Amino acid sequence: MSESVVETAAHGDETVRTIEVVCTGHVRDAVGKGRFEFAFEGETLRGFLAAFFEEYPIEELLIAETEAESTAHGWAPAPETLPGTWRKNPEGEQTRTYARVLVNGRFNENREGFDTELREGDRVALVYPFMFCC
Secondary structure, eight states: OOSOHHHHSOOOOOOEEEEEEEEEHHHHHHHSOSEEEEEEESSBHHHHHHHHHHHSOOHHHHEESSTGGGSOTTOOOOOSSOSSOOOOOOTTSEEOTTOEEEETTEEGGGTTGGGOBOOTTOEEEEEEOOOOOO
């Protein structure tokens, strides 16, 4: 991977947070458990992901390096003007097609992306559902 979440996380933060982690689908299979507490040094989702990927090397399962890896093929192109508020993380901080990272039940893109502040006891869900076809 070029510049990963792990490589771009700030180091030297003395704050330790313990959060609840929920893993589903492919992530649960890779990690080996579905719900557990995880302590990390830092204050943001970026810091959590860096520590989590260091212990559980599943970054390639969740994080897209390019726009193409985060977009499902066959979707209609978006119109120039979209209704409402649409947010998207910058390239390299997007999830793979169908994978998502949620903080307390909300997509991280609808918060502050990987810079979303985490508090003690927050819940981070790492979601990559199994996809079945007819």
